[in-house]
Amino acid sequence: MATVESTTTSSSVLAALNSGGSTSSSTSSTEDIQNRFLTLLVAQLENQDPLNPLDNTEITSQLAQMSTVQGIEQLNSQLSSLVDSLGDTQAVQASALIGNTVLVPGASLTLSKGEAYGGVNLASAADQVTVSILDSTGKVIQTQKLGANEAGNVLFSWDGSTSSGTAATDGSYSFKVTATKGTASVTADALQLGTVSALTRTASGNFQLDLGSLGKFDFDDVQQVF
Numbered sequence: 001m002a003t004v005e006s007t008t009t010s011s012s013v014l015a016a017l018n019s020g021g022s023t024s025s026s027t028s029s030t031e032d033i034q035n036r037f038l039t040l041l042v043a044q045l046e047n048q049d050p051l052n053p054l055d056n057t058e059i060t061s062q063l064a065q066m067s068t069v070q071g072i073e074q075l076n077s078q079l080s081s082l083v084d085s086l087g088d089t090q091a092v093q094a095s096a097l098i099g100n101t102v103l104v105p106g107a108s109l110t111l112s113k114g115e116a117y118g119g120v121n122l123a124s125a126a127d128q129v130t131v132s133i134l135d136s137t138g139k140v141i142q143t144q145k146l147g148a149n150e151a152g153n154v155l156f157s158w159d160g161s162t163s164s165g166t167a168a169t170d171g172s173y174s175f176k177v178t179a180t181k182g183t184a185s186v187t188a189d190a191l192q193l194g195t196v197s198a199l200t201r202t203a204s205g206n207f208q209l210d211l212g213s214l215g216k217f218d219f220d221d222v223q224q225v226f
Contacts, residue, residue: 097196097209103153103224104209104217106192109133109173116158118175119191121223124151126179126186131156133175141168149179153191153223172213191223 109116120129129146141162146154160168179186194211201207208216 095199097222097225098199099196101193101195101226102209102211102217102222103155103191103193103226104211104214104221105189105223106194106214107174107176107190108192108194108214109158109175110193111158111160111168111170111173113170114160114167116160116173117193118156118158119193119223120146120149120154120156120177120179121189121191122149122151122154122179123187123189125149125181126188127181129154129177129179129188131175131177133158133173135168135173136171141173193226 103119107118109118118131120131122129125148127148129149131144131146132140133142133144135141141164142158143163144156144158146156160170162168175190177188177190179188192214194214196209197212198210199207200210200216206218208218209222210216
């Protein structure tokens with residue numbers, strides 16, 4: 001039986017690849033690879049051996065893989081753009097908080113002109129919530145019973161009076177909280193109030209609220225805005 005020589009040559013394939021490689025610098029690497037692949041495929045189809053034609057299934061699989069790669073690159077580009085957009089939105093929202101008072105995790109209590117405010121976050125309802133106010137040495141100088149409260153944030157105020165009947169001087173204090181339901185303890189976290197003085201960007205690109213002496217807090221730390 002006579003054999004038919006394949007007309008596919010290295011020079012024809014190289015020529016096809018070279019002709020497909022003259023893309024502009026603005027073309028993405030994925031598009032460049034796809035153009036080269038399609039150029040090579042056309043060259044193979046034009047020069048295939050009639051007795052040993054190209055496998056249609058393999059060609060279809062290669063085209064599908066190429067389409068998947070391109071789709072993933074486009075998806076990554078869109079996700080990156082979405083992340084940048086969300087970051088800008090967060091910056092705008094956070095900047096609107098500058099100058100406002102916010103409730104964030106912490107146990108600091110600032111007494112000014114006989115007034116101080118703090119908060120408690122209850123994991124569940126409690127029959128009794130107790131706030132103990134401490135001076136700079138850690139001594140309890142006043143105790144407040146807030147009674148029964150539902151789960152969530154509970155605010156309290158302190159007029160600066162101490163258990164001994166004297167008035168505390170303006171300055172920085174701290175407090176601790178306990179909560180019970182029946183004989184069981186209820187998880188209670190201290191919350192402090194601070195004024196947002198600035199907005200700062202972290203190394204990871206996120207934004208934090210600067211509360212001055214209280215420190216910096218993530219946007220998600222804010223429990224309430226006043």
